[in-house]
Every structure is written in C-alpha cells, then in structure tokens.
Amino acid sequence: MKNSLERIGLCEPYLQGKEWEYIKDCLDSGWVSSVGSYVDRFEASIAACVKSTHAVACVNGTSALHTALMVAGIEANDEVIIPALTFIAPASAVRYTGAYPVFMDVEKDFWQIDPLKLKDFLKTQCSYHNHKLINNRTKRQIKAIIPVHLLGHPCDMDAVMALAHEFGLTVIEDVAESIGAKYKNQNLGNIGHMGCFSFNGNKIITAGGGGMLVTNNAAYAKRARYLTTQAKDDEFEYIHHEIGFNYRLSNIQAALGVAQMEALPHYIDVKHRIQTTYEQGLAHIPGIQLPKQASWAQAFIWLYTVCIDQHRFGASNRELMEQLRNQGIQTRPLWRPLTQLKPFQQCDQYHVEVANQLYDQAISLPSSVSLTESQQQRVIEAIRKRHG
Numbered sequence: 001m002k003n004s005l006e007r008i009g010l011c012e013p014y015l016q017g018k019e020w021e022y023i024k025d026c027l028d029s030g031w032v033s034s035v036g037s038y039v040d041r042f043e044a045s046i047a048a049c050v051k052s053t054h055a056v057a058c059v060n061g062t063s064a065l066h067t068a069l070m071v072a073g074i075e076a077n078d079e080v081i082i083p084a085l086t087f088i089a090p091a092s093a094v095r096y097t098g099a100y101p102v103f104m105d106v107e108k109d110f111w112q113i114d115p116l117k118l119k120d121f122l123k124t125q126c127s128y129h130n131h132k133l134i135n136n137r138t139k140r141q142i143k144a145i146i147p148v149h150l151l152g153h154p155c156d157m158d159a160v161m162a163l164a165h166e167f168g169l170t171v172i173e174d175v176a177e178s179i180g181a182k183y184k185n186q187n188l189g190n191i192g193h194m195g196c197f198s199f200n201g202n203k204i205i206t207a208g209g210g211g212m213l214v215t216n217n218a219a220y221a222k223r224a225r226y227l228t229t230q231a232k233d234d235e236f237e238y239i240h241h242e243i244g245f246n247y248r249l250s251n252i253q254a255a256l257g258v259a260q261m262e263a264l265p266h267y268i269d270v271k272h273r274i275q276t277t278y279e280q281g282l283a284h285i286p287g288i289q290l291p292k293q294a295s296w297a298q299a300f301i302w303l304y305t306v307c308i309d310q311h312r313f314g315a316s317n318r319e320l321m322e323q324l325r326n327q328g329i330q331t332r333p334l335w336r337p338l339t340q341l342k343p344f345q346q347c348d349q350y351h352v353e354v355a356n357q358l359y360d361q362a363i364s365l366p367s368s369v370s371l372t373e374s375q376q377q378r379v380i381e382a383i384r385k386r387h388g
Ligand SMILES: *Cc1c(COP(=O)(O)O)cnc(C)c1O
Pocket: 060, 061, 062, 063, 086, 087, 089, 090, 148, 174, 176, 177, 197, 198, 199, 200, 209, 210, 211
C-alpha cells in the first residue's frame, strides 16, 4: 500500500552524471562565481549542440530573453508578438523593456504559434511602410516575434521566418522547453536571429538555474555579453556608458550545466521511451487525445500532455488531476492563456481561441527522466480506472 502511494513527480531533475565531480572542482579551485572555465565550457557545449557560432550564458532563461530583446533594439512602447499559450516569461521579458506583447493564438494540431493567424494579423491589422510595421489598432511599432517552441515541439519556423522577413521582424526563438529538438533538421534556437534557453530545475537539462542566448551574429553576441555584465566599458576604471544588468551565470551553475549537457542525448532517448509507453497505454481510452507530431518536426516530449474531452472521457481534466493527486501523482494543466492574466489586459491579441480550449482540456503527465516503467504504468492505470 505504501508503495502504491509513492509520490510520482511531474518533471524532476536527474543528476546521475558528473555533476558532483564538476561542482567539487569549482569548490576545490575556488572558481565559484561569474568567471571560470565551466562558464566557457557550458557556452561552448550549447553552441556546439545548437551549431551556433556564439553562446552567451545568462542567470536564467527570462534574463536571456530580456537580453535578446534589448539586443534587438526593443524599446518602450514597441510591440512584440508572442503566443497566448506559454509560460509567462517571454511576456514578462517584453514588459521589462517597456514594450508590449501582442498575443497570437496557437494552432490546434501541435499547439504552437499559428502561422495562418499570424499572417492574417500582419496583412490585415498592420501597415508596413518604410521598414516600419505599425499595429493599426494600438499605433505601436511591432519589431519582433518570439516563437516559443512549446513542450519539446517546434513551431512552423519556415512560415514564421518568411513572415518575419516580409515584415522586417527580428525573430527570437524561445527554446526553454525544447533544447535538442529540430525543425527540418535545423537545430531550434539557430533558425531565428537569436535563441534563448532555460536551465531551470524542471527543464530538460538543469543548471540549478540558468539561461543561454545563442546567435550567429557576432555584433549581437558582443552586445549581449556587454549588457549581461553591467555594461562595463573599462574593466579597470569602472567606466559605464549605459545601464547594464548583472545577468551572468556562476561557474558552479555552469558546472552543473556542463555535466547535464553530457547526458542530453540519453535524456532525449528516455523522453522518447516515456512517450511510446504513454502512447501504447493511453491509445484506446475514449475521450483522450494524444499529442501529435508534425511531419517536419524532430520533437520529443518535455511534458507529455494530453487533452481530455470531458463528455467522452467522463471527467474533466481538472477532475482527473485531482484524482491523480490523491494517488500521489503530480500533474498540471497547461498555462492559463496570458490574455486572461491581469498584467496583460491592455495588450492587443488576435483571435485567441485554441489557447483557451487547451487550457480547459489539457493535462501534463509525469515525464521525468527518472520515471520508472512501473511508475509510469501506475499513472496509466490510474487514468484507465478513472475512465472506467
Ligand atoms: C521556463 C521557461 C522560460 C524561463 O526560464 P527561466 O530559466 O525559468 O527564467 C521561458 N520561456 C518558457 C517557454 C519557459 O518554459
């Protein structure tokens, strides 16, 4: 009985590689702060993974996004397009610059930013003159777009890049949930002008906390490094020509990140196995819609997320969540669409419908790399029983 109530977490860190060894090395050598060989190694390993020419470590994913927006020249009262369905971080980062997010719906198949609605919005709701894209309703200039690759699945980047090119937008990919995934054999984060990663504890790999900005643009990388290190113009005399940020990652965190990066291919294999087991276990339960993968995606699951049709399944997603919680199984809904949140009530949005529907129906299931076969069977059984 006790065993059957063993807690099963949603997405927990897995620290079975060289984490101890590398962190001990930091402590033994005294290199614990924002300079050190592990910061360099972590940057190099992310750049190699993504095949970008530059990688700049940041203290977390949100600061990487904020930095990318500053590098892109986003200023107060500009606008930046982001999906309505995402963790709040990219929207917060937009607000840090004084700019405003414009919320775009996601499409119903893969739950990523909807390229058709995006195109519609740009062509019918905006004016583009002299390389300036103006939102007709708010009169603000739209300068960038943040496609967020949600849950380990890529956005339709060809469509996003074509529209960005046509309308002069800077593209900042948010890869916080999808490191290692690809779009038509291109590494996510390396398709747009910049890409931002997160190494928070619940992400695919963790540095305890951390972020990374990648780019192939040397000037962007230089500017990002400058802004994340207090905009120091003279190391010795402490001369600063503008206000920067203390956004550098510590060597200890980077040490953790280096060890985790060594394990990334293994984690992705495990994630595929978790996905296959869920697919087999949940396939024939009425009212459960399994996640789909686009033909152009080399995806994996960050969080395995299904949609519950309340009538056919016999319970809502929230009822199912409560049932599972009572059995020690941690799940969660997708994010409340940002258009429903108080800080964004003044922001523009375009036909946000699917995001609301997903919020009402989706449930993310335990997806930790440490999830055992028997734990996963327990989750599947609990869902089957709830249905029956
Ligand atoms: C986690 C996450 C972030 C933010 O990363 P932090 O490291 O927690 O600051 C940004 N965007 C998305 C989509 C995320 O899921």
